[in-house]
Amino acid sequence: MPLNVLIGTYNLNQRLLNQELTSWLFPLSTSSPSLLEKPDIIAIGFQEFNEYPNAFLNINSETRIKHCEGMIERAIYNCTRERYYQVTRSIFVGLALVIYVRDELINQIKDVEVEQIGVGPMWIGNKGAIVVRLIIFIDSSRENVNSVCFVCAHLAPHSKNVLKRNKDFQSIIQRLSTPYKKKYDTMYDNDYVFFFGDLNYRIELNYLKNPSLTISRLMNLLNTNQHQLVLPFDQLNIERKRGRVFNGFQEGEVKFSPTYKYYVDTFDSFNFSKRIPGWYHKPVSALFTINFIPPNIKTTNVTINIKIDKWRVVKKVIGNIFTRIAGLLWWLFGTRRGIKLFFVLITSILISWYFINLLLIKYRGKS
Structure with a gap:
């Protein structure tokens, strides 16, 4: 079927x-x-x-x-x-x-x-x-x-x-x-x-120390839709040939240019300034x-x-716990809302502690 x-x-x-x-x-x-x-x-x-x-x-x-x-x-x-x-x-x-x-x-x-x-x-x-x-x-x-x-x-x-x-x-x-x-x-x-x-996985410019693939040549090949000439330098293809990953898998014919990294809101303008492109x-x-x-x-x-x-079960439990902890810390110290809340909490605790101490001092004075 x-x-x-x-x-x-x-x-x-x-x-x-x-x-x-x-x-x-x-x-x-x-x-x-x-x-x-x-x-x-x-x-x-x-x-x-x-x-x-x-x-x-x-x-x-x-x-x-x-x-x-x-x-x-x-x-x-x-x-x-x-x-x-x-x-x-x-x-x-x-x-x-x-x-x-x-x-x-x-x-x-x-x-x-x-x-x-x-x-x-x-x-x-x-x-x-x-x-x-x-x-x-x-x-x-x-x-x-x-x-x-x-x-x-x-x-x-x-x-x-x-x-x-x-x-x-x-x-x-x-x-x-x-x-x-x-x-x-x-x-x-x-x-x-x-x-x-x-x-x-990215494009490996230094694969086999081949001097023919430089950034400028890579830019030219991708901008002129000659991505087939770049495929031999794909890190995933290289690692598969070496038998390190995806053993037994088959990949269909790649008929499209690398999917990363484009300028935001574009589909044909590669951003070479920060990262090497890749499929x-x-x-x-x-x-x-x-x-x-x-x-x-x-x-x-x-x-x-x-x-x-x-x-694997232990790692899953630990991972889930630390995922939440990492998210909470990131939210508290990495976002404006979290930082504001953190300072509000700290301020509230300090003010509360101040008034509690005043009450304790008065109580001790009366006794």
């Missing part, structure tokens, strides 16, 4: 989503409606979808995700004229993942599992992943199932932190374990896995076709040995 899967990933840079999404989610429909192949499953991931430190404290997250959902659902209906059901949505600090399925598929969903993994300092959720696994019946007998796993991630930033991004990926797959009847112990035990998000979001918008397979039939010869992190 073939299914079409549409995946989109969007870093909102802590801004409220104000872009019409039809041309982004369904680019073919704007050029030729007849080319549009309606997806059966739609997975949309967001990064930095809420302001910091509000995201750490889950302030306004519900309001923002409802706003995003409204715009997504409007775009879906405008292009498909069909009803899609939201099977799950998950919010984890600055990450959000929303998944929809077509009307006729909703009764085939047997189960939905959600996991959240923080890979920031002390396992806080400023960087990490949301993982959703759909368990879907594959035949009319409703006895056999396949699992489709979606991983929306935000990995470590900055060009030099390639090894940290690799470590973040390894940490995610080692700490992911939401087994369905002990059949799917790791991410690789699923029948299908889609990994996407703001992966933060942060792969896939940005991709339509996959998957064929559900009978149980016990292996579809790949790749053997991946994953060492499950036995401390």
Whole structure:
């Protein structure tokens, strides 16, 4: 049973989503409606979808995700004229993942599992992943199932932190374990896995110490839409060739320029002044076709040995606690409202202490 899967990933840079999404989610429909192949499953991931430190404290997250959902659902209906059901949505600090399925598929969903993994300092959720696994019946007998796993991630930033991004990926797959009847112990035990998000891999100018790729040449290639000549210098491609990350994964053909860093409110003007560009979001918008397979039939010869992190539950608890602590401290000392509240509290405490001392002095004098 073939299914079409549409995946989109969007870093909102802590801004409220104000872009019409039809041309982004369904680019073919704007050029030729007849080319549009309606997806059966739609997975949309967001990064930095809420302001910091509000995201750490889950302030306004519900309001923002409802706003995003409204715009997504409007775009879906405008292009498909069909009803899609939201099977799950998950919010984890600055990450959000929303998944929809077509009307006729909703009764085939047997189960939905959600996991959240923080890979920031002390396992806080400023960087990490949301993982959703759909368990879907594959035949009319409703006895056999396949699992489709979606991983929306935000990995470590900055060009030099390639090894940290690799470590973040390894940490995610080692700490992911939401087994369905002990059949799917790791991410690789699923029948299908889609990994996407703001992966933060950049263009490596010094790869193989090649003197031909300088900043000026890079600017010229990107500004003239010759991004195919830049792909060999993509850090993610380099690390995959070295076998360090995403073993067993396949990537579709990249037909778009790097997705970062543009000047704000532009889509074709790279900002080279602060950061090296990169294909942060792969896939940005991709339509996959998957064929559900009978149980016990292996579809790949790749053997991946994953060492499950036995401390994953402890790390999750610690990470959640420190996420809230970090958010509270950031809010108190890093925002105007927090600083004002802090000084009001301190002033109130000092004034109260002053009057309490006066009362104690008077009481002692009378006694």
